[in-house]
Amino acid sequence: MGKRLTVYILIGLVLGLITGLVVNGAIDDGTPAATAELKQIADYFSIVTTVFLRLIKMIIAPLVFATLVSGIAQMGDTKALGRIGGRSLGWFICASLISLGLGLILVNVFQPGVGVNLPLPPVTATSGVETTAFNLKDFIAHIFPASMIDAMAKNEVLQIVVMSLFVGIGITAVGEKAAPLVKAIDALVHVMLQITDYVMRVAPFAVFAAVAGTLIERGPGVIGQLAYFMGTFYLALFTLWAILLGVGFLFIGRKMGALIGHVREPLLVAFSTASSEAAYPRMLEALDRFGIPPRIASFVLPLGYSFNLDGSMMYMSFAALFIAQAYGIDMSIGQQITLLLVLMVTSKGIAAVPRASLVVIAATLPMFNIPEAGLLLILAVDHFLDMGRTATNVIGNAVASAVVAKWEGGFDPPEPIEIDPLPAPAGHGPARDVDSFREV
Numbered sequence: 001m002g003k004r005l006t007v008y009i010l011i012g013l014v015l016g017l018i019t020g021l022v023v024n025g026a027i028d029d030g031t032p033a034a035t036a037e038l039k040q041i042a043d044y045f046s047i048v049t050t051v052f053l054r055l056i057k058m059i060i061a062p063l064v065f066a067t068l069v070s071g072i073a074q075m076g077d078t079k080a081l082g083r084i085g086g087r088s089l090g091w092f093i094c095a096s097l098i099s100l101g102l103g104l105i106l107v108n109v110f111q112p113g114v115g116v117n118l119p120l121p122p123v124t125a126t127s128g129v130e131t132t133a134f135n136l137k138d139f140i141a142h143i144f145p146a147s148m149i150d151a152m153a154k155n156e157v158l159q160i161v162v163m164s165l166f167v168g169i170g171i172t173a174v175g176e177k178a179a180p181l182v183k184a185i186d187a188l189v190h191v192m193l194q195i196t197d198y199v200m201r202v203a204p205f206a207v208f209a210a211v212a213g214t215l216i217e218r219g220p221g222v223i224g225q226l227a228y229f230m231g232t233f234y235l236a237l238f239t240l241w242a243i244l245l246g247v248g249f250l251f252i253g254r255k256m257g258a259l260i261g262h263v264r265e266p267l268l269v270a271f272s273t274a275s276s277e278a279a280y281p282r283m284l285e286a287l288d289r290f291g292i293p294p295r296i297a298s299f300v301l302p303l304g305y306s307f308n309l310d311g312s313m314m315y316m317s318f319a320a321l322f323i324a325q326a327y328g329i330d331m332s333i334g335q336q337i338t339l340l341l342v343l344m345v346t347s348k349g350i351a352a353v354p355r356a357s358l359v360v361i362a363a364t365l366p367m368f369n370i371p372e373a374g375l376l377l378i379l380a381v382d383h384f385l386d387m388g389r390t391a392t393n394v395i396g397n398a399v400a401s402a403v404v405a406k407w408e409g410g411f412d413p414p415e416p417i418e419i420d421p422l423p424a425p426a427g428h429g430p431a432r433d434v435d436s437f438r439e440v
Contacts, residue, residue: 006265012208020215045213052206055199061152066188067298072168074295092308099310100340103317110232113325158306196281207272248399262290263398271391291411304397311392312357316343323374
């Protein structure tokens with residue numbers, strides 16, 4: 001179903017673009033009444049997207065928990081767990097520094113904010129983005145779940161990772177006595193992957209609704225107003241892609257082309273919906289089909305969703321300096337490097353926060369006397385920028401998983417996960433064979 005679903009998603013994307021532009025052009029006459037009507041229509045379209053994202057969120061917590069615990073149990077060795085974790089975090093830190101540094105360099109080269117000449121706002125002006133939750137004490141405390149149930153209920157990926165580490169290590173320590181529990185968790189993985197297959201059938205409709213709704217409400221003009229900023233940012237993203245894929249090629253060689261082919265569907269879902277969560281279940285399957293051992297993919301991928309946000313990292317440095325340029329604020333090289341290091345620390349573990357990149361930027365700008373209200377300049381096009389940075393986050397985690405797998409001894413033979421489109425009705429053929437799944 002993979003290739004057909006990719007085609008359907010592309011069709012939904014194109015139809016969404018056409019529908020959004022046609023409806024906006026037919027209704028928008030610049031009056032407040034027309035604006036209100038367009039927003040109401042866009043809200044109706046958002047129902048489909050909201051339902052899809054809720055279905056995805058329904059899958060995330062049990063899938064992350066089951067795959068991670070199963071992977072740790074398969075390792076059977078806490079030393080291997082520590083080694084994989086250390087290598088993963090080392091890659092994440094290097095990739096984050098490259099993303100932030102590249103954003104800093106390219107925004108100085110392209111200077112998209114120069115010439116905007118915004119007047120400095122009052123000191124009391126704000127962007128309206130909540131920033132009070134971001135400090136080191138709360139971040140460290142937030143990593144550790146107060147309750148297993150609460151972490152699962154709120155889809156706190158980082159807390160679920162910590163919880164799964166304890167459960168997986170406990171199972172490894174208990175040994176044979178925990179075998180029934182391991183078998184049950186493996187069965188849960190298979191069930192969640194089957195549910196994923198059902199949910200992904202809604203993806204083309206969700207993509208159509210997301211794109212159409214955005215363009216209906218905002219129209220093509222919002223893109224033109226900041227076209228140069230958007231264009232230079234996407235050029236920066238393409239440059240980052242080239243670096244990530246190039247470094248990945250140094251480690252896994254020609255397999256890089258096969259990796260891109262396997263992850264094209266979750267990549268397209270991430271881009272179209274601007275949601276990394278929407279791509280997670282399919283990404284896990286894609287990496288498995290590619291040949292990354294499940295014990296590695298199920299550990300690196302959820303960890304990467306909290307610590308390896310390459311596209312978001314680039315956006316934070318790019319957008320912060322764009323706002324400074326728009327206000328005519330000259331920052332020295334030392335200040336820019338300090339800004340980079342601050343963003344490096346404050347951005348970790350924010351994957352579950354809505355518009356996380358904007359929140360981190362809003363919290364960081366006042367430290368460098370840059371008006372926080374400057375975020376209002378880019379809020380109008382943030383959704384379109386979020387599409388690109390989300391896709392970059394996904395490809396960055398795919399490359400990270402492949403490189404760590406190479407470091408850990410190589411890949412499994414590529415095999416597809418066999419998931420029947422629908423269970424056979426009673427009396428109409430054989431029942432679905434659980435063993436048709438590839439062992440995860």
